[in-house]
Amino acid sequence: MAPEKNMRSLQDELLPSTPGKFKLEQRSSHHRQLYRCFSSTSTMFLWALFLIALTASYLSFHSFIDTGNRYLAVSWGGIQWERQVRNSAKTHRSGGMSVLVTGAGGFVGTHVSLALKKRGDGVVGIDNFNNYYDPSLKKARKALLQSQGVFVVEGDINDSHLLAKLFDVVAFTHVMHLAAQAGVRYAMENPNSYVHSNIAGLVTLLEACKTANPQPAVVWASSSSVYGLNEKVPFSESDQTDQPASLYAATKKAGEEITHTYNHIYGLSITGLRFFTVYGPWGRPDMAYFSFTRNIIQGKPITVYRGKNQVDLARDFTYIDDIVKGCVGSLDTAGKSTGSGGKKRGPAPYRIFNLGNTSPVTVPALVSVLEKHLKVKAKRNVIDMPGNGDVPFTHANISHARTELGYKPTTDLETGLKKFVKWYLSYYGYNHHAKPVNN
Numbered sequence: 001m002a003p004e005k006n007m008r009s010l011q012d013e014l015l016p017s018t019p020g021k022f023k024l025e026q027r028s029s030h031h032r033q034l035y036r037c038f039s040s041t042s043t044m045f046l047w048a049l050f051l052i053a054l055t056a057s058y059l060s061f062h063s064f065i066d067t068g069n070r071y072l073a074v075s076w077g078g079i080q081w082e083r084q085v086r087n088s089a090k091t092h093r094s095g096g097m098s099v100l101v102t103g104a105g106g107f108v109g110t111h112v113s114l115a116l117k118k119r120g121d122g123v124v125g126i127d128n129f130n131n132y133y134d135p136s137l138k139k140a141r142k143a144l145l146q147s148q149g150v151f152v153v154e155g156d157i158n159d160s161h162l163l164a165k166l167f168d169v170v171a172f173t174h175v176m177h178l179a180a181q182a183g184v185r186y187a188m189e190n191p192n193s194y195v196h197s198n199i200a201g202l203v204t205l206l207e208a209c210k211t212a213n214p215q216p217a218v219v220w221a222s223s224s225s226v227y228g229l230n231e232k233v234p235f236s237e238s239d240q241t242d243q244p245a246s247l248y249a250a251t252k253k254a255g256e257e258i259t260h261t262y263n264h265i266y267g268l269s270i271t272g273l274r275f276f277t278v279y280g281p282w283g284r285p286d287m288a289y290f291s292f293t294r295n296i297i298q299g300k301p302i303t304v305y306r307g308k309n310q311v312d313l314a315r316d317f318t319y320i321d322d323i324v325k326g327c328v329g330s331l332d333t334a335g336k337s338t339g340s341g342g343k344k345r346g347p348a349p350y351r352i353f354n355l356g357n358t359s360p361v362t363v364p365a366l367v368s369v370l371e372k373h374l375k376v377k378a379k380r381n382v383i384d385m386p387g388n389g390d391v392p393f394t395h396a397n398i399s400h401a402r403t404e405l406g407y408k409p410t411t412d413l414e415t416g417l418k419k420f421v422k423w424y425l426s427y428y429g430y431n432h433h434a435k436p437v438n439n
């Protein structure tokens with residue numbers, strides 16, 4: 001084949017012989033097709049339908065991806081999960097309550113959940129199992145709850161989707177709100193965690209409660225710390241509480257005001273409980289009685305703060321079983337919320353109670369009781385109280401709770417710490433390096 005002819009045949013294969021004409025031909029045929037396609041109204045209607053279907057499937061695909069991500073990112077949702085929630089919420093006594101307990105993996109949350117379950121109420125827990133203190137202790141509490149038939153959802157009270165889902169699955173009659181960022185002194189280290197849990201989390205929870213149909217009655221944990229710099233003794237609910245000494249106290253006081261607005265606007269039944277330094281088995285490792293016990297056993301020194309003019313600090317230490325009775329009494333006597341469809345239909349109760357022990361004990365006296373039960377002498381390092389948000393003393397007047405809730409604390413510090421030490425040793429064991437008491 002001649003090279004010239006060869007080149008032409010290659011061009012024939014790659015290019016149309018008359019490119020201009022070919023393109024014209026193609027375009028005009030395409031136009032003819034389009035013209036044919038849209039020439040009738042019914043065909044146009046079909047095209048419109050096709051486009052709508054395409055858009056809809058695109059959007060639903062995206063929502064599927066979103067939902068999938070949400071379910072992948074958190075450990076809740078699905079048919080099996082809903083079944084567990086429903087079963088756990090079932091009451092096993094006539095007139096029983098169905099209670100959502102927030103902070104169920106916490107100290108008070110675990111005890112209250114167990115008490116409610118034991119008497120036949122339905123209980124569902126929720127806890128984010130954060131690492132403010134050893135999460136393995138929280139997980140152990142969860143296992144204990146599970147063994148008694150209480151299902152604990154792993155999730156945050158700031159998750160409005162989760163809360164909406166829970167209220168969708170169960171018509172909770174009550175919410176026992178105990179989830180919070182606790183600890184007075186830690187507020188100087190991590191102030192935002194208090195805003196996150198005690199303010200934002202509280203509002204998210206109240207929004208869910210206000211929207212729920214029926215609205216639940218809400219009982220929640222405030223704190224003795226709201227009395228702040230109050231010097232009137234003993235502390236009564238009607239005393240001034242506008243001088244908080246710590247951010248923790250300020251967020252709890254804010255909680256009392258926030259719950260009041262939800263009561264006022266939406267008709268939520270609210271009971272706020274001012275707990276006074278709660279202690280006992282399965283307690284919080286960040287609290288003095290707990291960390292003192294650990295250090296005493298391990299032969300490590302403990303720091304004992306002392307107040308102004310060398311006056312010992314004192315707390316109205318309250319045993320967990322007494323607090324549980326106060327919580328359950330509050331749930332039992334809480335009047336109904338009155339709202340529906342997110343609107344108030346009438347006045348609802350708003351209550352605040354002190355839950356204390358009425359007999360303050362100094363911190364050095366607490367240490368002596370621990371020494372006695374542990375049979376180990378503490379290495380006390382006594383220092384002046386730093387400006388860390390602590391208050392010098394607390395002392396509850398509980399007459400209001402006694403009248404309205406039948407609250408009557410029965411465990412003194414000596415007895416309560418004995419029970420705590422017994423639990424501590426069974427849970428953590430004895431450290432053999434500890435030195436025995438000499439006296």
Ligand SMILES: O=C(O)[C@H]1O[C@H](OP(=O)(O)OP(=O)(O)OC[C@H]2O[C@@H](n3ccc(=O)[nH]c3=O)[C@H](O)[C@@H]2O)[C@H](O)[C@@H](O)[C@H]1O
Pocket residue numbers: 182183184222223224225275276277278286287288289303304305306313314315363390
């Ligand atoms: O009633 C409450 O509303 C609060 O109670 C609890 O706070 P507090 O009463 O401060 O308990 P806690 O820390 O056990 O300190 C006890 C005493 O030991 C002193 N203390 C503490 C630590 C230390 O190393 N040395 C020391 O002397 C300390 O100065 C204090 O005098 C809860 O933690 C809090 O979440 C909230 O619920």
